[in-house]
Amino acid sequence: MTLRFATRLFAALALLASTAVCAQPTPAAAPLDIRLEHDTEAERTTADELRAVVAAYDVEEWIVTREVRIDASAIPHSHPVLTLHTRHNGQPLHLLSTFLHEQFHWWVMERPDELLAATTAFRRAWPEVPVGGGEGGRDEESTYLHLVVCHLEYQAMAALVGADEARAILESNNHYRWIYDRVLNDPQVDRIVRGAGLSVDEGR
Incomplete structure (x- = not known):
């Protein structure tokens, strides 16, 4: 810590x-x-x-x-x-x-069009992806979805605690190993997610 x-x-x-x-609490x-x-x-x-x-x-x-x-x-x-x-x-x-x-x-x-654009691009980039076994999601659809979700998780944590600490946290996971490896080590993931209009750091 x-x-x-x-x-x-x-x-x-x-x-x-x-x-x-x-102070009085606000809805936000x-x-x-x-x-x-x-x-x-x-x-x-x-x-x-x-x-x-x-x-x-x-x-x-x-x-x-x-x-x-x-x-x-x-x-x-x-x-x-x-x-x-x-x-x-x-x-x-x-x-x-x-x-x-x-x-x-x-x-x-809440962003279905952007999500579809990202997962479609991931299917083109990786027509075959791991499923289960600690490497991927429960099925192919889940693996493609988690490339988006895990990327956003990393970007948010990097914004909060720095890239090195965020990397260490995600690397320690014993699930979605192939997915986190792509997120942390393949710049293509960042390009696809951001290119689809999904970014956690807009306005920060």
Whole structure:
């Protein structure tokens, strides 16, 4: 954990613990609606760390759904409810990366034309892609979709914590390995996603 992040995280945790009301909440800053599937200590820890890291970093423009479920027994997924596990307790930046990954599934659904343009270009670039086995998505369509989502995840994390730290976080994943390798090492992915009109850094 970097010193800069530790300072931000401490400040965010202190803010969460405070009972003072400093300002009226606005719709843009509405809190996450977090539900614990089993209400265990691990799930409560994940919820606290998620609130803190979201407060510490400027991610508001990428939040589409505020409904979040914490389920220690589940694989993270985006729909129908954004669901996170407890695996990243004590690793708030990994938790943030996973949270943003699932948010970007919602984000791209609001941009269907751009998403179609990107996945069509990926099909031309890679007519055959891995499926399952820790390398790709559950099917070909999922693999092409995740080239977009994982690219957006990387770009967002790079904007927040720097390219080197973002790379290290994504390289540590033991899923979507082929996809993350393309995202991190093939400039073609960036050109295709941006060329389709999908960019996380517009206006930042």
